[in-house]
Amino acid sequence: MIPEFPVVPGRDLNDGTVMPQFGLGTWLSPKGDVEAAVLTAIQLGYRHVDAAWVYGNEGEVGNAVAKSIKDGFVKREQLYLTTKLWNIFHDPKDVDRACDMSLNESPLTDYIDCYLMHCPMHFVGPDDGPALLDESKPACADADYLDTYKAMEKLVQAGKVKSIGVSNFNQFQLQRIMNNCTIKPVVNQIEVHPYLTNDALVNFCQENDIQVMAYSPLGNPSKPVTRVWDENAKTILQDEKLLAMAKKYNKTVAQICIRFGIQRGLILIPKTTNPARLQENAEVFDFALESGEMDTISAMNQNFRVVELPQNAGVRYYPFVDNYSE
Numbered sequence: 080m081i082p083e084f085p086v087v088p089g090r091d092l093n094d095g096t097v098m099p100q101f102g103l104g105t106w107l108s109p110k111g112d113v114e115a116a117v118l119t120a121i122q123l124g125y126r127h128v129d130a131a132w133v134y135g136n137e138g139e140v141g142n143a144v145a146k147s148i149k150d151g152f153v154k155r156e157q158l159y160l161t162t163k164l165w166n167i168f169h170d171p172k173d174v175d176r177a178c179d180m181s182l183n184e185s186p187l188t189d190y191i192d193c194y195l196m197h198c199p200m201h202f203v204g205p206d207d208g209p210a211l212l213d214e215s216k217p218a219c220a221d222a223d224y225l226d227t228y229k230a231m232e233k234l235v236q237a238g239k240v241k242s243i244g245v246s247n248f249n250q251f252q253l254q255r256i257m258n259n260c261t262i263k264p265v266v267n268q269i270e271v272h273p274y275l276t277n278d279a280l281v282n283f284c285q286e287n288d289i290q291v292m293a294y295s296p297l298g299n300p301s302k303p304v305t306r307v308w309d310e311n312a313k314t315i316l317q318d319e320k321l322l323a324m325a326k327k328y329n330k331t332v333a334q335i336c337i338r339f340g341i342q343r344g345l346i347l348i349p350k351t352t353n354p355a356r357l358q359e360n361a362e363v364f365d366f367a368l369e370s371g372e373m374d375t376i377s378a379m380n381q382n383f384r385v386v387e388l389p390q391n392a393g394v395r396y397y398p399f400v401d402n403y404s405e
Contacts, residue, residue, distance in 0.1 A: 087126060088364070090346055092265040093288045094242055098193065099159050100341065101361065102127025104294060104348035105136050116352035117143035121152055123358055129268075129292075129348045131163035131197060132181055141185025161193040161268075161292075163246060164231065169201035169222035174230035178239055194231060194240040195268055198247045198388055199224040199396040219394050224252065225259055232262045244268070246292075247388060249398040250283045257287065268292040271345060273336055274315055276380040285344065292346040297336050299385040320375060328366050331359060338363045339376050 089097035103120045105113055105128065113136040117128055121143065130140045144160070147153050168177035178194060203218035234240040244266035245256070256264060267284050271277045271293035284291045298315035315321070321332045328335070333349070333356075340347045341363060349360045368376075388399065 087124070087361075088341075090290050090344070092242055092290060093263050094265055096192075096242055096265070098161075098242075098266065098290065098292075098346055099127035100346050101125075101337075101363070102129055102159070102161075102346070102348045103357070104129050104350035105140065106131070106134055106294065106350060108134075108136065108350060108352050110135060110139070112352040113139035114143045116354075116357065118147060119354050120357050121147045121158070123361060125357070125361065126153070126157055127159040127161070127346075127348070129161045129294075131165065132168075132177065133163070133165040133197065137162060137181055137184040141188060144185050144188060155188065159192045160188065161195065162191055163195045163197040164227070166198050166200055166202035167204040169196075169220070169224065169227040171222070171226050171230035174227060175234065175237075175239075178234050182239060190238065191240045193242045193244060193266065194234060195244045195246045195266065196224060196227060196231065196248075199245070199252050199398055200388070200394055201227075201396070221395060224248075224396055225256060228256055228260060228264075232260065235262055242266075244289075244292075246294075247398050249400070250280055252396070252398060253283070253287070253289065264289055266290045266292050266346070268294055270295050270384060270386050271340060271343075272296050272298040272315065272385075273318070273321065273339060273376045273379045274298050274381045274383040275385075276377055278377075278380070281343065281345070290346055291344075292348060293340050294348055295385055296340050296345075296347045296349050297333050298383070318379070320379065324368070324372055324376075330363075330366065333360060334363050335368070335376075338366065338368055339373065342368055342373060 088100045090100050092098055103125050117140055128140055130137050148155055162181050164177055168174060201220040201222040203220050231243045235243055242265045243262060244264040246268035248267050267289055269277060272295055281291050316332045321335050324335050325332045337347050337349060351357055
């Protein structure tokens with residue numbers, strides 16, 4: 080018998096499908112811990128898991144999904160699995176093969192719910208193992224992300240993927256895809272948290288019926304918000320205004336940050352492998368921040384990005400630029 084859990088709200092996608100508004104992120108989760116974390120998350124009621132080929136964890140996610148289905152915790156159709164096409168597979172001839180590599184990681188998954196282009200840039204690298212995200216200057220190639228996206232549309236037509244979208248795309252790049260695509264992106268996965276509210280891009284996506292999936296919704300709990308050394312610099316979880324709100328609602332700062340994103344209509348994928356944190360992060364649907372508190376958090380924006388994509392100087396299609404070109 081499949082246990083009954085409270086239903087996580089869903090966000091309607093522009094292709095008629097629904098994505099759970101809350102899920103588990105897995106980037107930087109230690110190898111060997113991801114499978115147990117996904118198993119625990121599913122047992123706690125999580126129904127959305129976000130992975131990626133470059134994270135090197137699709138196999139662990141697949142194993143956890145297969146075990147959860149076998150043990151009767153869920154049916155496959157109750158789960159929503161997101162994974163991503165890495166930058167070294169942007170040549171259109173490589174897209175189908177890359178998708179198959181991800182599909183082959185789980186014996187009980189013959190489709191991907193949502194497949195995202197991880198970044199707009201095209202890197203060169205061996206495909207016998209995930210390239211490292213922390214490579215500061217990867218070799219770059221020049222495949223146009225528009226051609227890559229058109230190859231991804233064929234995955235939907237082939238039934239391998241239910242929905243497609245993008246990640247780390249700026250406004251110009253999204254508009255260019257919308258001007259040329261057959262299948263509109265359902266989501267843009269970008270960094271959003273109280274110190275990087277990303278208002279302009281979030282508004283653009285929502286105005287164009289593209290959902291925003293927020294990664295790093297807690298910022299980096301161990302990274303102080305400073306670009307130069309400051310022994311008094313605080314992390315987002317030490318912010319006094321957020322601490323005051325947490326005390327008021329008898330919640331944690333992490334829960335306040337997640338609730339902030341939920342009330343903005345974002346899809347949140349906080350990352351943890353700690354069972355207590357897994358449960359705590361999900362307990363955000365029993366309270367609501369007041370409008371003034373939402374405004375206070377919005378005003379905390381410092382345009383402080385905790386995730387920087389690797390790049391060479393002047394790399395084509397690098398998205399984090401002031402003029403949002405290309």
